[in-house]
Amino acid sequence: MPASLESTSARATSRTEGTLLDVALEGPWRLDGETPRWTELVSGARPASVRISADRVSHWDTSLVAFLGEAQRWCTDSGVPCDTSRLPQKMRVLSRQFESALRTCGHDDHSQSLVVEVGLSTRYFGRQMRKFLGFVGECWIDTVRLVTGKAGLRWPDCLAEMQRCGAMALPIVSLISFLVGVTLAYSGSIVLKRFGGEIWVADLIGVAMTREMGALMAAVVLSGRTGAAFAAEIGSMKANEEIDALSTLGISPIRFLVMPRVLALGLMMPLLAMYANCLGILGGMAVSYLTLDIPPAAYWVEMLTIVTVQDVAVGLIKAVVFGIIVGITGCLRGLEAERNASGVGNAATSAVVTAILLIIVADAIFAILFNAIGL
């Protein structure tokens, strides 16, 4: 009657005969069913010897082996002789293997004290900095070689990258910078209305977009869009040993993969920033016309009284640097990614975070610098 046998579950019954604990196993022992545990069976008992039999076991797998293994470990640990002679040979062999596996396994605690953690993190940070500086240095050397004509650049790659990070980013850059212009116009008008100077919204937006927001917004969009893509692409190339293939051919991965990408971003970012400037000003113009009743012509004339070529130049210089930052961090994070699936994901995340951090830092340095030289 196989059906009725299957319906009963695995059981382990213990009987005490004097100082002997006689354990009888029965029923089907399956990993996905309920199985007894040795520790519960023996809890509190202190037998002088143990005997295990499994005559009425109808089916067994690793769950039974685990039970026997734990039983033998318990017996050895508490110095109780364990009689397994009534078990089938296979069960005995496997349970002995189970017991010895538990004894020799390498489960150990990896947690560290606070001091050690801080020390390790500091060392890690130092190494990261050195890696980053080394990478920037290598890029610099390759740039010099490129400029002096000692090394070529793969122009088709560079053009393809320019298309991917430049032209194909236009829709998202348009939307974001237009909305930034709209937001600036609304928040500016709240203050300026109090002085009856709504027309100065044009000045506010003109200066803010050209000097700051155009380049900044383009850079943030590209670090999310292009920087992360570089890191993921180069990271999976590394996982796939493609970078190693380049190195063994004597081709510098920096020249082959990094230079075209960084150059493409350095060239495209000012164009995108310029485009973002225009869209932002357009957004401000639209809000001024619709809510403040300033005609576009008046807005334009007012804006030109304050925005100079210098303002635009400041924005574009920043844009070039931001572009290079996004390119370098994206490629660096990709090249130092771990060779596995989560490594690629971490590289992409870290590329975006590092790029935005460095962009803000660079922006602050520029603000101080331009102030000092009076631009």
Next chain:
Amino acid sequence: MIHDATPAIEVKGLECHFDDRAVLEDVSFRVSPGEIFFIIGGSGCGKTTLLRNMVGLIRPGKGEVRFNGRPFTDADTANRRSMLKTFGMLFQSGALWTSLTLSQNVALPLEEYTKLPADEIRNIATFKLAQVGLTGFEEHYPSELSGGMRKRAGLARALALDPSIVFFDEPSAGLDPVTARQMDDLIVQIRDTFGTTIVIVSHDVESIFGIADRVIMLDREKHGIIAEGKPAELVAPGGDPRVLEFLTRRPARAV
């Protein structure tokens, strides 16, 4: 044991096309319980495709696959899940989850399919890793291991739920001869211990003669089976020259 006549695996009239290109046409065979069954053939003959059809990674264009008499191809999700639980698969490069340690890799199927307590799952994972000779590597990540060790860890994971059928995709590919032999020994040991049915896709001639009970050979031109039998029968004089060439590594004429 009760139904000895029911084959562990039965493939009937299986067909598989990629776009318009036929890879397999009318492939039928049976594998008995506890058998070590080899699917062999040259590169591009559809061995791996056949395996992927059998385990349900590809849906066959036509035909069906049955496990222990139960239809698998058209089974509903619940049935399919209960059948998938009964087989393990070792992928060509191990296919370990790289973000998990070896112990966690082996524990994952146990956590998904059983209600065992966490410490017992960990003990079983340790035991399974010990069975494939990876004692002491429980807390290692796959990236810290050699190719052969990764494969063995993949095998430990495939064995986690004590499957009744284990599929191997090129178990000896990329292993040195000694490690490859150990892998073969391990396969035989698994079969002898639990009566597991073993299906191996391979072109390693030494393994075929070493451990195969029965072999089918696929051919690229025929899109199907050109020979079936024990390895010794296939190389008997008067056999198919393509099979002889493959198994003896000599051009057919020289034999």
